[in-house]
Amino acid sequence: MSGGDAMLEVSNISRSFGGVRALGGLSLSVAQGSITGLIGPNGAGKTTMFGVISGFVAPDTGSVTYRGADITREPAHLRARRGIARTFQIVQPFAGLSVGENIAVGSYLRHAKPSEARARAEAVARRVGLGAMLDQPASALTVSGRKRLELARALATEPDLLLLDEVLAGLNPSEIRDILPVIHDIRASGVTILMIEHVMQAVMALCDDIFVMAQGRMIAEGKPDAVCRDPQVIEAYLGHGAAARMQEAGNA
Amino acid sequence: MKRSEWLFLVALLAALALVPLLASNLVINFLVTALIVALAALGWNILGGLGGQISFGHAAFFGTGAYVTELLQLRLGANAWAAAVAGIAAGALVGLAIGAAVFRARLRGSYFALVTLAFAEVLRILANALDVTGGASGLLLPLQPGAAHFQFDQRSVFAWIGIACVGAVLLLTRHMMNSRFGAHLAAVRENEDAARALGVDILATKLRAITLSAAITAAAGVFYVQYFLYLDANIGYGTWISIEALLAAIIGGVGTMAGPLIGALALHGLGELTRGFAGSITGIDLVIFGLLLVAAIAFAPAGIVGAWKRYVGGRRNA
């Protein structure tokens, strides 16, 4: 990773909850224009890391720098104004509002005029495939619809850096095939993406760089194919001794 | 808000405006009282309905509006209209101050309800104990009929001013619901985390809502004191107005635009009816209101307005 063009620099972050160390001195950086993946087994601390970056979790130590500005202590809504948007792993729709109203909350960030904000929301809805659902209550959406809504609301804030927390989880293969081009398209429009993802095939297809976390530490980073072959990564995912067994299997 | 609903509201206000031409002083008195409660409830609804922060203490704003208006006239000889504006401003300020303390401490839900009640009670006890507010014997505004004094021989003029105020607040509410602030307020009500992630400043949004809400409820207090001319701590800061504002908004239709007005008219109409039937038994109307509140929560979460919409929708689909 070349440090010079890093859009986001996270360094030496640690955070404990009631004596349990969730994050232990992690660093990562995201290059402008890239799609960067953050992977790791369950409980690795990925979502907590997203919380630190987006302003929902205050770190005990370390710093978050966005475009050269130290934002470690900045509240979440100001980070959104700087251009950092996030989705939630457990979707958080405004259940009592319509799909259009949900997305408009996002688009109001850059457009104070109601007519403009609604027009923007409609455009974003079409972009993620919710164009036909604008007047439906958000509570009526399917799982895949809710994931799209998370994405749409974040996009409607017109971010420069988009944090996606498992937007593909819970979707079936055909739904995943439908949404991958949307993510490609977002990057093509100039938005930098940092994504937490479990669907490895999608990570391999989408990401330029990958960071791997396990038990609150960063255990590997690099290009997707290199990370895949990293014995530490294989052990973290498949258990102790797995790397050696795979090596043997490969040699046989 | 659909055009048909808006037309209905305009028609309702127009019909109310005709009442003083046709009816007796007793009916006008009923109408003015209902309009005062409607105004307080419209204020409550901004914070409690649209913003989801249920207050048990809107008397704090009602009483401040009423006391400041009356005291400025009595003690400083201020012009009634200037005093009214000052009363509304003072109510808004008390709202902002309470909001700043309470929302900064992140009190929500039941805690918010209880702490607002406690604030109103503190003000009630103070108003009851201090000399400047006339203590327990209260304050009487001298009768000085004349437009310059915001007092009128004809009760109907009060009714029309009340209708105009309610109409103005309804317009304001509609404008607000369709604005960025309205969207932010709805987002805060539904899910604070998601709202923050989308750049909504939760504290600023809640503070704006409580200030606006308090100003409108304070206006109801101003109107009360100009109409009845008498004020004591149990009227101004008593729990009755906190409860009536909440009941009218929730029974009428919480978070809907017309709900508080419909609720206030329905409750006061029902109150008169039960008093007609049950005669002099005090409290019987409030027994019914209390049970109605339980029934509304259980069966009609969107109140009369919601039930009506469901009924109309059901017929259309049938």
Place this chain on the structure above:
Amino acid sequence: MTYPPEIVAEAVVGGLLTGSVYALVALGLTLVYGVLHIINFAHGALLTCAMFAVWALVTFTGISPYTAIIPLAVVFFAVGYVLQRYLIGPASHGDDSNILLVTLGLSIAIENALLATFHADTRNLDGDFGFQVVEIGPMLISRPKLIGFAASLIVAGLLWLLLKRTDTGRAIRAVAKEKLGARLMGIEVGHIFGITFGLGCACLAVAACLLMPSFYVNPRVGNAFVLVAFTIVVLGGMGSVPGALLGGLFIGVVESLGGLLLGDSLGQLGIFIIFILVLLFRPTGLFGARA
């Protein structure tokens, strides 16, 4: 202005005695909060109801208010169980602010039903309760208040034993800690909620019996108690039984000393200000609530 020490001491002791009954009222509230995680706004109205029941029983049958404790506690337990299981629970659809509003509606209905039945008059128990005093050192202490103090402590102790030592108590604590887990263990949560609410109401019935000899009742009397009880509950930490006991005694003394120094109405003011300050700055309570 200074006061002779025996007057201050008498005020402190008087405050402790009143505070013990406050604690009993608060105990019911904190128990319901601790288990159901709801704020029962009808608590004050139910207390008024119990106080009227004591007044009616004593006035019309001539029994002693202390004899009424057990039958009234049983009746109020049943009332509470039914209210929670068949009204508050179903009507509020499990939503916290709905529960608050439903119990507010109930409190309005109960208070005004009492007003319609008994009118706004204030009533006392006949008899010479007011003149019964016990001399302790230089102080004259009201005998009903002394009995109230002892009985409140006994009831608090019994409640604590029930929670710690019986199967029902264990079930209640399990539900308080982890509703879903308790359900999976085969505990019927709705039933436990009902029992807890019933216990809260039974505490009120006992408190009413202990209060009536030295106090009065009118349809609005519960309002004075309910914010006091909430103050005690937040002071002691929501859901904490020992916290409610300490908080009750503390508030009793504050009120009594406040009344002595500032007059009765401003003494009340002190309580509300404590309530607001605790909620704003120490929402977990002063006496170190459970984590």
